[in-house]
Amino acid sequence: MATILYARVSTVEQNIDIQKAQAESAGFQIDEVIADHGVSGVSTALADRPEGKRLFDVLRRGDVLVVRWVDRLGRNYQDVTDTIRHFMRKGVVIRTVINGLTFDGATTDPMQEAVRDALIAFMAATAQAQAEAIKEAQRAGIAAARENITAYRGRKPSYDRPTLERILEMNRNGVATLAIAKELGLSRGAVRRVIDNPDEAVKALEKWGA
Missing domain, CATH: 3.40.50.1390 (Resolvase, N-terminal catalytic domain)
Known part of the structure; x- marks a missing residue:
């Protein structure tokens, strides 16, 4: 035995x-x-x-x-x-x-x-x-972490840095906001936010590592 x-x-x-x-x-x-x-x-x-x-x-x-x-x-x-x-x-x-x-x-x-x-x-x-309780706690922890990240970073920008620079360049050349949005595939609001406050737009990209 x-x-x-x-x-x-x-x-x-x-x-x-x-x-x-x-x-x-x-x-x-x-x-x-x-x-x-x-x-x-x-x-x-x-x-x-x-x-x-x-x-x-x-x-x-x-x-x-x-x-x-x-x-x-x-x-x-x-x-x-x-x-x-x-x-x-x-x-x-x-x-x-x-x-x-x-x-x-x-x-x-x-x-x-x-x-x-x-x-x-x-x-x-x-x-x-x-086991199920542990998995549920892990899921809740992941969800909370994602919420905290989103709260800190804010909404992820719909544009990247080259696109941001292109928006500003087109705006300087007198291209209308709606035309910029159509050409770059962005919403008019996103283009408007970049044009109105380019510094904040850059900070938003930096928060998301862009």
């Missing part, structure tokens, strides 16, 4: 050593570490990960699979519950470092089975809910 730690980190910059140290601090004697680096638990099922799929071949009846928490196996409800039940049917015991949970398929008591299965479902659902 072997005790195998499965670790997963979402980015290549993260380190699995922390997960191993946590497991050992919790009293686990790890015989082997199988780890995936830079792999999403949301979009990639355990069986599709470079190292995760090895677990399906390596684990044998009586082995113990240790994970920091069930979210290391995945953040998709269906995938996590299917994975845990698959390993339990093989006689593998799954244990978590956080909360010290044990999922064992050996029990035949229907009440114990019901409690175990309910706990598996709850933990898997929690893992997915956390």
Whole structure:
């Protein structure tokens, strides 16, 4: 019988050593570490990960699979519950470092089975809910950042620097605003703003890196 730690980190910059140290601090004697680096638990099922799929071949009846928490196996409800039940049917015991949970398929008591299965479902659902909350927070952060940038920069100019210079040149040569707009494919208002305040027009371009 072997005790195998499965670790997963979402980015290549993260380190699995922390997960191993946590497991050992919790009293686990790890015989082997199988780890995936830079792999999403949301979009990639355990069986599709470079190292995760090895677990399906390596684990044998009586082995113990240790994970920091069930979210290391995945953040998709269906995938996590299917994975845990698959390993339990093989006689593998799954244990978590956080909360010290044990999922064992050996029990035949229907009440114990019901409690175990309910706990598996709850933990898997929690893992997915956390992932969705993180994604939503990231989307909100990106949106807020974009709003802040727009508030600072203002509306992006519809012209670039060569076009601005062309507007001013045509204006000096007595070309009418409407004619300039038609030739350069701009609105009459945009041309008027450049002519009326060329310094502000230049500053607007600079804010957008033009």
